[in-house]
Amino acid sequence: MARALINVPKTAKVGDIIEIKTLVSHPMETGYRVGLGGEMLPRDIIETFVCTYNGAEVFRTEFSPAVAANPYLSFHTMATETGVLEFRWEGDNNFLLVETASITVE
Secondary structure (H helix, E strand, O other), rough: OOOEEEEOOEEEEOOOOEEEEEEEEOOEEOOEEEEOOOEEEOOEEEEEEEEEEEEEEEEEEEEEOOOOOOOOOEEEEEEOOOOOEEEEEEEEEEEEEEEHHHHEEE
16 A cells, blocks of 8 residues: 655745655556566556646656656746645556645635
């Protein structure tokens, strides 16, 4: 089971640029490596990550097999209103992880 660590400021002022950091535990297996028994290890990567702020998309990225295990992301957005940030990782083998974090904007 994947686990995500998310760092979002608890509070911000309207118009502040805030930094958001995420780290998700995932093996990110490329599909090109050979296992101990000589068999090819099947591909298992996160394909997309999307962050929404009160339903509006603020960040999106696509991953490739070249991304290391446990991908870390850091990005910025503007604090506009109190609300919820939703973080969504989707990938191979029906992988889906959705987490949320709240922010209070004064």
